[in-house]
Amino acid sequence: MHKITLIPGDGIGPSIVDAAIKVIEAAGVQIEWDRQVAGMAAVEKHGNPLPDATIESIRQNRICFKGPLTTPVGGGYRSVNVTLRQAFNLYANVRPAISFEGTDTPFKNVNLVTVRENTEGLYAGIEHFIKVDEEKIAAESIAVVTRKGSERVIEFAFDYARRAQRKKVTLVHKANILKCTSGLFLEIGREVAKKYPEIEFEDRIVDAASMQMVMKPGIFDVIVTTNLFGDILSDLASGLVGGLGLTAGANIGVDAALFEAVHGSAPDIADKGIANPIAMIIAASMMLEHIGELKAARAVEQAVRDVIREGTHLTPDLKPGSTCGTADLAQAIVAKLG
Template structure:
């Protein structure tokens, strides 16, 4: 009869209320069996309950085989008691690997031949959010935390991914300036690499990496790096293939996984029915591959590419299609 997958859906804020239902329709059209639960997180949730991630949401994520998250709004000012939903869930559920593929799709500005994955350590670096001010507020210091264990774990994840792809892994770092912290990252990565002799390892300094990605993205397969570098470089790689509007991602741990589009909540177009659901649909495809349904994931990706090439397209890609019309076309292309 086939397995039934338990999927938690979190729409979040803004266009999340439009793109997550679109992705759900595509998932249902694959013929696989799903049991969906819905949960709340984000700014709207904070306004209702005084917390951006209720405990009930954490429990639903843990009970699911995987979670699909839409988008979350963060205020531009400091709001007492508010914390970013995704950052909180990454820490709470130890979602240590942020995985962001950048693959060519037939959209304006995309560079043909690009097919790489940025693997970003998701739990430490500057994102431990340990900041303080001295000298009457005129000096600010932030701690950057790099540990051997977290570095080894993310390197091992990237090595396994490279094994399944083209067998190439780039270690991205700034050890020439940060020899203790990034030096530790490299030490752990090389220790992990000893167990994967079939993976070709290279090193690239992060600023040189940015330049090489712009000039020759086809040279890269899998890249692994610490948190801040990964945050910046993965947005660069999204730009190589058409922008954040089509960029999927996954936050993956030992016991939970949350997949989400890279774009934000887009309050300027929320509720207008014109949001581009491509990144969320591709995130759903990533989720299926994570669950072992590679064939279904590839079917979705082929269907999306067909619609992106032939139309209809949403306004951000030069068309006039609604979210619903684009999703209908993807479902038809699934066959």
Template structure:
């Protein structure tokens, strides 16, 4: 049976890298049917919004989407399209793997970790206001419900991926009520997973230890702000945002996308590295239970990287986006 997937090409370089990912995923033999819908800056003249209702309806109907990067206009009153998607679809878990790949220049050799970030609250809830003319205040929201479900999500992911350890990252030594609540929930959930090791780490120490010895970490679960920072740090360990896939997952839908932005200055040049989007496609296949197809795609990616002959400029080569995608598809075939 074919799986119907919403495909949002996106802005800037989005159409090129999603086309590359589509070519590669189809080469895997995965039974996918694409429903292409447009969102972002380009649709504002037609719909008056970067996120038209029919886009959300498509994702709700298909329950899974592959999305290119979207541009949120500055100074036009539109909120972030990515934040709006997460809120409208209750995509409460942001999942960002970081894995060392052959041929990618980095100082680290054995990184293979996943950052799980709570997506709905914390300081990113955006509840802030001015206090007089010379001060401002932002309110940090942490709830038992959201903390419990994100930690449980992390443990279930660890069990499914055969991971051995979950690390809960916090600042409860200072923020005893908010981060303290998150940590208490993490301890309660961890007790139900005796087969998976559990540890606690203060966020500043976590950043230091990730730089010192990232191979010691497996699944990291944390609050919204810390997760945003740590996931970019983790991407830096393995070569940068160009090789950083991501997903925003809820109980009723999941949206897979590269971590990097729309890079409008490179749009239409067929030169940008498509790996982050292709690897997001690997995550999508695994989410659908198409593990063999996911493995074929990942092996195709690593084969092309190891060979080193068809790489885009940022990876040390001179191949076009479409050429690198075609080379990966050929390896799969």
């Protein structure tokens, strides 16, 4: 029996999380869910978007399954997602982008994984306003790239490639312009690559890599990059395979791991029963693999692929005009596992 912190989330979160739980149960994995709240649901209940009880639950259970959260506007609230990553030092964000047969996209053979440094860079949150003269105000943001942070995420990317039997790691940077921050990341990447002679290593400048990703996505295997670049490139990769509704993410640290759909809480369609639960179900598959339930993880992934390929139980975002809802799509996946 696995004990896992469960955060249903905001907007469509509770419905897609419920769908994913049904799929996990159908896969035969026994989990004791420790239900907690964060985001707007937590503000409404506790006046705090990230209550101490939620933090303590994740600290104790070390695994968290999380729906999309809404960070309150105003009031000085930081992004709950960023706060969670930094609170538990979830330094590696892993985002697979693998083509699904049956999706309406011209890219049919995408198979890449973005490993994004998750706690440093421009998202370290070090920014302020400065006075440049008597009348003009400027805003300044500081990117933090450390040797320790760079080494651990680059080593994670190579270890991931080795475990997954992938052949190449591409480090994406802007060292031609950002000679200190990107330059350090690239320097460390070249050092780490020497420890993995069986894995091909290359580096690409981020703007060129972006162009190449949409022209020749097949040249990429595992991408490792800094926080901001990884945020952008992983969403770009999601677009190649059908969008954020088909993309999940894992946030991995030494002492904890958090699994989530990477799209937002979509309050405009909350409680309408039409939200696409696939990203959340793929997140469940990634989580099952992480906790050692490999057979169940592969079964869930295959069931998702079978349902998408057949195309008869897809939500309207995947099949315009469809009357299939969240529960219908989840039940179709459950049926494949039966």
